[in-house]
Amino acid sequence: MIIKEIRMRRMEMRMKHPFTTSFGTMQDKPFLLLEAIDEEGNSGWGESVAFTYPWYAEETVETNAHVIRDILVPLLLEKEINHPDEVNELFAPIRRNNMAKAAIEGAVWDLYAKRNKQTLAEALGGKKEKIDVGISIGIQDSKEQMVETVRGFIEQGYKRIKMKIKPGTDIEIIRAVREAFPDVPLMADANSAYTLEDIELLKMLDDFDLMMVEQPLAHDDIIDHAKLQEELETPVCLDESIHSLEDARKAVELGSCRIINVKIGRVGGLTEARKIHDYCVGKGIALWCGGMLEAGIGRAHNVALTTLPGFTLPGDTAGSDRYWEEDIITPEVVAVDGEITVPSGYGIGYEPDLEKIKKYMVGEEVFRTENAQPNR
Numbered sequence: 001m002i003i004k005e006i007r008m009r010r011m012e013m014r015m016k017h018p019f020t021t022s023f024g025t026m027q028d029k030p031f032l033l034l035e036a037i038d039e040e041g042n043s044g045w046g047e048s049v050a051f052t053y054p055w056y057a058e059e060t061v062e063t064n065a066h067v068i069r070d071i072l073v074p075l076l077l078e079k080e081i082n083h084p085d086e087v088n089e090l091f092a093p094i095r096r097n098n099m100a101k102a103a104i105e106g107a108v109w110d111l112y113a114k115r116n117k118q119t120l121a122e123a124l125g126g127k128k129e130k131i132d133v134g135i136s137i138g139i140q141d142s143k144e145q146m147v148e149t150v151r152g153f154i155e156q157g158y159k160r161i162k163m164k165i166k167p168g169t170d171i172e173i174i175r176a177v178r179e180a181f182p183d184v185p186l187m188a189d190a191n192s193a194y195t196l197e198d199i200e201l202l203k204m205l206d207d208f209d210l211m212m213v214e215q216p217l218a219h220d221d222i223i224d225h226a227k228l229q230e231e232l233e234t235p236v237c238l239d240e241s242i243h244s245l246e247d248a249r250k251a252v253e254l255g256s257c258r259i260i261n262v263k264i265g266r267v268g269g270l271t272e273a274r275k276i277h278d279y280c281v282g283k284g285i286a287l288w289c290g291g292m293l294e295a296g297i298g299r300a301h302n303v304a305l306t307t308l309p310g311f312t313l314p315g316d317t318a319g320s321d322r323y324w325e326e327d328i329i330t331p332e333v334v335a336v337d338g339e340i341t342v343p344s345g346y347g348i349g350y351e352p353d354l355e356k357i358k359k360y361m362v363g364e365e366v367f368r369t370e371n372a373q374p375n376r
């Protein structure tokens with residue numbers, strides 16, 4: 001296939017509820033939607049997960065727009081692509097900027113699967129027809145509010161509860177939830193809010209039978225996490241520290257984690273995510289698919305990735321209705337009793353809703369050969 005045109009739409013959507021982590025709170029979500037169009041006029045769709053502020057990673061909507069427009073599009077337009085893995089190779093000379101790369105690469109994966117009359121899950125090698133999903137709950141105003149919020153999601157059938165924690169909002173709130181729900185699969189995500197000086201506090205997490213503690217230490221660390229994992233019974237799960245297969249290999253060899261949260265945008269795309277999957281399966285490292293508060297296109301990619309066999313733990317891909325009054329795909333992603341049925345439609349399997357996309361679009365750039373930016 002030849003990519004003849006790439007459309008980059010700037011979107012602005014507002015989540016139903018604010019989402020608070022150890023970094024802060026967000027509710028408005030500007031993001032970029034990517035559409036890749038081939039020589040036959042077929043379209044594939046991808047979504048950038050970069051936020052407007054570089055608190056989770058170094059990328060932003062603006063850095064993504066620049067790198068996509070000025071660097072990645074010129075590398076891809078008019079190229080003969082036989083398999084989406086070639087996009088990963090084409091982009092390899094560009095350092096990092098993984099969320100920008102993943103947004104475009106995801107559109108090519110969707111296009112490839114559609115041309116091959118496959119679901120994206122099949123194109124990736126996934127076999128599951130349903131995926132188990134959990135829910136990620138932001139920091140709440142009180143432990144009572146957290147307990148009630150958790151109760152609501154347990155009643156909806158979500159298979160695992162992920163709570164955000166930070167110093168001062170950790171042990172007591174986990175204790176309250178564990179006492180209220182002794183058997184619920186429970187985990188905590190610290191988003192790097194602690195250091196090894198907090199090791200005595202972190203060891204207290206072992207009292208609550210957590211599935212894991214996610215990224216307790218620095219966002220770019222694997223050394224201190226290895227020291228922490230030696231002291232902790234609770235499995236450490238890495239998120240922000242893992243940007244590539246190489247990062248995963250080093251973390252596993254050092255013993256920095258027993259679980260990895262794979263996010264397509266953080267690792268640079270589905271090809272790299274699949275490499276991490278294949279490596280971790282061989283090493284007995286459990287995987288789950290993290291979320292970045294995606295709209296429907298990104299959510300659809302997460303569903304497809306989670307069909308791979310090594311994704312053995314419920315991820316953060318909740319239903320569209322958890323985030324949006326209305327999503328930009330039809331049908332929306334629906335979780336029933338903590339399960340999402342993998343769509344049977346070709347590619348991502350959900351139809352981009354062009355009316356809704358237009359409604360939330362605030363800008364668009366169209367790249368074709370005659371006006372693609374020169375590669376600086």
Ligand SMILES: O=C(O)CCC(=O)C1=CC=C[C@@H](O)[C@@H]1C(=O)O
Binds near residue numbers: 136239290292316318
């Ligand atoms: O519901 C989701 O999409 C998961 C949201 C979530 O937990 C996160 C999104 C983005 C950054 C973090 O705060 C956090 C995570 O680290 O997984």
Ligand SMILES: [Mg+2]
Binds near residue numbers: 191214215240
């Ligand atoms: Mg995380």
